[in-house]
Amino acid sequence: MGFQYETQSMNRTNLSVFILFLYCFNRDSGKTLDFTISQNKKGNQSIPFFFKRNVIDLQYYNCTMKGLYPNYTVYVENENKSFTLNISLNAASDFHWVAQNESNGYFPWGLGWCRYGFIPRLDVVGNITIDGTTSTSRGIGYLEHAWGNFSYGIEKKSFASLFEFLKNLHKVLPFVTWILSEQSKDLNPLKLSTANHHGYDWGWGAFTNGWGLHFGFFHSLGGELSLTPDGKTFWDFSNISVTYSRLLYIPETDTYLPLDLNITAHKDEKTFHLRLTTTADPDLNLLNIYPRSRFSTGSSGIQTVGVIEGYYKDTEQNISLHGNCTFGIYRQFQAVRYGSVEITRIRPPQGVGFSVEIISHLFHAALSVERLRLPQRKLQISLNITRSQPPVKPPEQPYNGSTLFVGGSGPGNYTRIQDAVNDANNGDTVFVYGGEYRENIVIDKAIRLVGENKSKVLLHAGTKDGIKVCANRVEITGFTIEAEQANSYDDAAIYLSSSGNDIHDNRIVKSEWYGIIIFNSSYNVIENNSIIDDDIGIWLCRARDNTIRYNNISLCNYLGIWLWPYSVHNTICYNNFIGNKVSNARNNDATTRNIWSHNYWDDYIGLKWKRFVDPNNDSVGIIPYKISSFNRDFSPMLKPYI
Secondary structure, eight states, X not given: OEEXXXXXXXXXXXXXXXXXXXXXXXXXXXXXXXXXXXXXXXXXXEOOEEOOTTSEEEEETTEEEEEETTEEEEEEEOTTOSEEEXXXXXXXXXXXXXXXXTTTTEEEETTEXXXXXEEEEEEEEEEEEETTEEEEEEEEEEEEEEEEEOOOSOSSOHHHHHHHHHHTXXXXXXXXXXXXXXXXXXXXXXXXXXXXXXXEXXXXXXXXXXXXXXXXXXXXXXXXXXXXXXSSOOEEEOEEEEEEEEEEEETTTTEEEEEEXXXXXXXXXXXXXXXXXXXXXXOGGGEEOOOXXXXXXXXXXXXXXXXXXXXXXXXXXXXXXXXXXXXXXXXXXXXXXXXXXXXXXXXXXXXXXXXXXXEETTTTEXXXXXXEEEXXXXXXXXXXXXXOOOOOOOOOOOOOSOEEEESSSOTTOBSSHHHHHHHOOTTOEEEEOSEEEEOOEEEOSSOEEEESOTTTEEEEOTTSOSEEEOSSSOEEESOEEEOTTOOSTTOEEEEEOXXXXXXXXXXXXXXXXXXXXXXXXXXOEEESOEEESOSEEEEEESOBXXXXXXXXXXXXXXXXXXXXXXXXXXXXXXXXXXXXXXXXXXXXXXXXXXXXXXXXXXXXXXXXXXXXXXXXXXXXXXXXXEEETTEEESSOBSSOOO
């Protein structure tokens, strides 16, 4: 659980960004429960965030974290109180700064700085309530406190960033000197890459014998590791080597996320070796990919859990270590995507010369050059061109199974939609008779969800997604859905995280955040829906090859449709965009890889000059409608569709 906030001063009214995130992991099943809270208002009223200096005293909504070494308390609840956490933490070890004897906790962060301290072991006791079930919990805890000028040097004010870097250089230089003094001096091969800059992996471990561990690795600099056998004595390592044995590639951000890794550290006569294996995959909803500047498409902070095993040895002892751990992955995504240059000196007995390998994912190319002088002169050059593959379209699903009925007066009819969905099998149809239904629905199988009529079937979503679709090839039709009290920035009336779905002939109204979310999802058809009076009508994020047509997207409080980066090859055509208050459409990706065609835009300049923009009298304007710098509807309509 973490409170994370950004501010330009210690004045709490000048708070620019805040998020409270909390995740529960089941180490056996790998299941993750996400209770992240990031809303900053309740209804029309802002929720203040309070904090104090020189003591842990944080409060947001009803969530608090308080204390001063060695005792702390934490209380967290989500808005509908389906989850509460109430625990006390008592430090069982000393507080320790990262590289305490060298830099007293300071280290570089991009062109900025950070100060980081931690308590590697706390005794924890308290209560956790999930969906009405309360459990008394005891365990081992870890506390960290980090703050500073987390500057990546990517802001538009480059000179200001450089000035801040020089002003704080004295804080971080001891850490850099300490790291470099113990690293290998042989830089062969020498490799530079965009992935090496602003990458950071972090972890904490608690061993069964009472030992504790903290580590942090900077891809561009090296790493630091603290090991304590008793909570009083700390051994800080900087001569560290790390290898990743399992990686998860995220094509949308062109990033590799490590899942398993091996660590070896040396200091004087001490040697420490560790293998970390994650037992729950990272939750990719934490990929925060909104654009920050021309150089960066965003950043991520992802955490997961795992098990650790290894050994420690010195001149007197060799100790096996086993335990549990938490693992954090922090990345900044480069606008130039992945690129690297690797230079290798060729030495005897292989020969005398050098080789250079250049890789660019932006240009889908790899260039290698090898130059030998001995034992014979040779120059070899090769160029390979690669192209990424589109997502695989899921196979068609025949809906030839049984029909389950909800509502109405038939014998055996269900009263809740979710109960019928739970009992359905792939290929079944869930038919819902007219009425009001107050529930949140999760669909995890390929079924048809059919309402009797969108003017008769009303689904009140409450505080979460109205219908969350996790399975491919789901059809939803015939509903009026509203999520007027959604409490999270990623809640929607319909949330698609799967592919090949058909959403048609629905009314989606009064959603506090989004009408429809298409997240990491492809080959969906959104057709003939009325999406009215939502905050944002349709939001696409890391979504491609979707078709959005014949929809009425109107009167949204912010945007009609919003395409975030990595949403490409989508077709948006034959829609009405009317009365959306800030903008009808926005496309953040600086490409023309989406098709916009034959939409009606109520702010189209050609509506004022129809006789000049419609020489063919076919109701299609000859002046393109501008969506963004690189995106146009080249055939805007002069009349709305009925």
